[in-house]
Amino acid sequence: MLELKNLYFTIADHEKSGGIRNIIDGINYAFDDGKFYAITGPNGSGKTSLAKLIMGINPVTKGSIVYDGTEISALTITERARAGIAYSFQQPARFKGITFRDLLTIATGIEDEKKLLAILRRVGICPLSFMDKEVDAKLSGGEIKKIELATTIAANPKLAIYDEPDTGIDLWTIGPMVNLLKKELAENKTTTIVVSHNRSFLEAADVVMIINSGRIVYDGNLEGAMPLLEDLSVCTYRNTCEGEQDAGCYR
């Protein structure tokens, strides 16, 4: 189980009174093992910041993160990875001279060709020649996201965090991607947290969480979330731009 207790992530902001801003503003939440969570909310609401706090990419300003009964908020990214947490980046890193095969081997410790091919089958990546492609700037946005997803799953995490896994993925692949995450959850009891705006993930989730201004404003089923999601889709800049007048923007 993953438990967030009175969690804060604060950055310097000279425009704010006091000179600081709480990106994550005191979150308390307990994630159950083996469930599918979809985190959604407006741009800039703190979804990615929260995901990065759990992985240790962002430092915890205040509060605690308890994972499997252990306080992990002071652990490094490496230690959290070795404890069974995996993270799929929204904008994956691109390397020079490192192939998809290298990343799979780093993630799993497996070098055996047959076992690596079995992983590719499991994550539904073809053609197999893909394995020796360099994970560099030449890959398309969709290709690198598939690689990112595959390295995350291949690590056999107990807790997998996916930050907008559908960015750059074609419409026809999103359905199979959702099914893959559900299958991993069913077979391996992987606790799955997906940050997404995509309805396919929200529909697949056991729990939909809405974050706004660094706080959880809703958690429950999708049906219950809909009124709030529609409300949040209303422009939040109205007070700072043209007020009630038509500013001619499509935000």
Added chain:
Amino acid sequence: MLDAIDKTLLKTVADLESLPKGAYNIRKNGKLLSRHVSANINIETNADETGIIVKIKPGTKNESVHIPVILSQAGLYDVVYNTFIIGDDAEVTIVAGCGIYCGTSDPEGHAGIHEFKVGKNARVTYVEKHYASGEGKGRRTLNPTTKVFLAEGAHAEMELTQIAGVDEANRVNEALLGPDSLLLITERVLTDGDQTAVSTNNIVLNGAGSRANMISRSVMKGNSRQTFYATMDARNKCYGHIECDAIIMDNGTNETMPSLKAEHPDAELTHEASIGKIASDQLTKLMSLGLTYDQAVNRIIQGFLK
């Protein structure tokens, strides 16, 4: 004939565990140690006895030549002039390399001037590694020069690597490309401590339809310093690209100067250059797969110089 130090040097610079199959010429401390020729590949000492001439018969397929140089004699500065004449339509791999073992405080060095005359439609792969080791404090210098002349339709792929331990290097690569020829150069240089390396590259795209791609990967550790010059001079309808990336670790410094000259309206020349530390998103990604910070740094550098 080969002692333990020789064997280590040979293994490092030429991947040789023992004497190679096929043609080879091993030079130790400025003298010929061992030579073997094959039916299609002849090796002979040049007229003024300053190096060798390697002749590959036209049409030779899938053969290789090893020409490593090893130095373990204090105070020696060995200079060789080697010429490679690759016949039309031949396909050959040439493995060169210089290993220095320095056991004293006297300097040791090697300058290899390698000239390649690649015949029509011939394909040559040239692999050169430079490495120095030893507990001695003597300054180790390696100054390799390659000059490549490509005839019509010839292909040359050159992998030039300076692995470790070289205090001072002055590297020069020159090439003149004929019609429809192709040149691929990949140069990898790792420096550490107070080492310096300068690489100067002049590539002339002379023939119509010629293509050249120069990739440079530099890593500066410690207080080391590297300078990279590359000029592509297009004198015909042709295509050329320079890609130079440098990673700074510790307090290393780097200067990179790619330069493009088009003397023909149909020339297409491009370059990209970058200098910086290891990107933090790369480190974060590898740590999220379970590597420690140091392991992630090593893995990224290993890939970069692969």
